[in-house]
Amino acid sequence: MSTYLLKSVRPLGGDPTDLLLRDGRIAEVGTGLDAAGASVVDGDGLVALPGLVDLHTHLREPGREDAETVETGTLAAALGGFTAVHAMANTDPVADTAGVVEQVWRLGRRAGWVDVRPVGAVTVGLAGERLAELGAMADSAAGVRVFSDDGHCVWDAVLMRRALEYVKAFDGVVAQHAQEPRLTAGAQMHEGELSGVLGLQGWPAVAEEAIVARDVLLAGHVGSRLHVCHVSTAGSVEILRWARSRGVDVTAEVTPHHLLLTDERVRGYDPVFKVNPPLRTADDVAAVREALADGTIDVVATDHAPHTVEDKDCEWAAAAMGMTGLETALSVVQEAMVDTGLLDWAGVARVLSSAPARIGRVAGQGRPLQVGEPANVVLVDPAARRRIDPATMATQGRNSPYAGTELPGRVVATFHRGHATVLDGAPASPRPAGDEEVDR
Known part of the structure; x- marks a missing residue:
């Protein structure tokens, strides 16, 4: 070496x-x-800083290598300062079996740029109907500890309860995409005055907050670990504070773009700003910044979501949701949190390295810079x-x-x-x- x-x-x-x-x-x-x-x-x-750890990365492989591969995505991660990433399960085929998560893990080892920790799907095919092979994925060579249907909410309360109970056996965590689907059918952007002005169907904050509230109650009831993906509203922050005050084992993440950008960016109908959850208001941005600074939100996770030009550079309604983030995340955190005095560099190490490594149970990552x-x-x-x-x-x-x-x-x-x-x-x-x- x-x-x-x-x-x-x-x-x-x-x-x-x-x-x-x-x-x-x-x-x-x-x-x-x-x-x-x-x-x-x-x-x-x-x-x-300790090497950065991303809890939420879309590497697209297998199945959408036209948008990203493990090789290109992990190189982007290294250039952004990351030494480990969690690869989300919404691939094709879905990472809902030991075979698929091991394939992603081996692709990461072969690429060699960063450690790749696959995230296993909670439900078969992300369909929200029956649990995936959680135990088999945990016991596989990939050693999966984070499970998520990200891109889809585990909307069935009984199924979510069963998942939370199941992962306790191997110290796993369910990472929920908090989006009540019936409240967001056809939604295009944050629901507010601007959505009315622009004529775009609104995505209400309560669609996120209702699921966060339900799931912290479920996690507290069964005594399991819950992680909330891409928190974007002030209301979700308050629910998380309430849950933590009562001892619920809940952690949460915020994306770089929700720390910096607001729904005002949608005025020009540029699809690059179409994302799930949507960009929120300036008050929401202030709330999630404060929550990250005081520890109510534990980590910054990129939700790196690369798309092909054909899927993104088109009319707003047809455009895919998502933004890239691996190569800009640290700069955005500096802009939003360090240069504003909300975090020092030790705090950056906490939210971008040690806390995500702890939540994802990633050995050897997020460690102090010590002998x-x-x-x-x-x-x-x-x-x-x-x-x-x-x-x-x-x-x-x-x-x-x-x-x-x-x-x-x-x-x-x-x-x-x-x-x-x-x-x-x-x-x-x-x-x-x-x-x-x-x-x-």
Whole structure:
């Protein structure tokens, strides 16, 4: 394995120090370190964070390789500072069996850019009618611990209860896409004054909040872990606070775009801003920012959703929902949370690394930058500014809502178990296949 000496980096934005990465782990931490034969990285002015972990990534493979592949999606993740991602189950075929989740896991190992942890479907075919092979997926080589029908809500309360009961046996978690389907049939954007002005059918906040309320009650009743995907409304935040005050084991995520963008972006009918859940109001954005800062919302998860040009660049009603996010997530969090004083860099490490690793039960990820820990490290230049050009991104999806926008921060280097996947802001090389996994 390669040896790297990271000189004068600032762990979690603190005082400058050196990090020596050797044999896939952090070998030494201190000032004035030296190591014969080590590749030296000048980290002056760079913030060092534990490798980022995404709880919510759509890699599209198998079945929609025209939109994304495990190879392109995980390269995009590495360029964004991630060293692990959770691949959502809405592939074709759906990841609802041990065979399919193992296929995704092996594709991730072969690509080598990041660790890929498959998310298993809760129900067969995401149809919401009967439970998928939860136990078999948990016992597979992929070791699935997160289960979600994301893109579809597990709307049947009895089925949701059974899923929550089932996953307790192997310390799993059900990640709910909170959307009451009967309240959102045909919905196009957030329901409010603007939806009326634009003539687009509204997507009411209560459609999310009703499911969040039901499911925290179910989770509390059966004593199981619940995770709420892409929280987007102030009302959902209040329900989460209520549930936590009563000891319910519930965690939640917010996407970068729900931290920064509002429904005002829809005025031009640009389908790049069509997303599920929809962009909400400025009050909702303020509420989810506050909730992320105070820990009511645990993590930022990208909900990276690449689409083909044909599926996205068309009239609003026909356009697919979703945005890319892996290569811009850290910059958006800096813009929305760090540069506004709501989070420091230690807080960024919490919401983008340690908390998602804990929720997803990902060994070796989200660990402190200390001697003996796996060398999953990202170096960030917080003083940099960059203009976003989707055409230059590694993801196959060109549906970034930040095209032409200037954002702060730049990922300079990413180290995946001590191997440099990104150097000087550009792809270096994937982790060689067959390397020992130091975190298992």
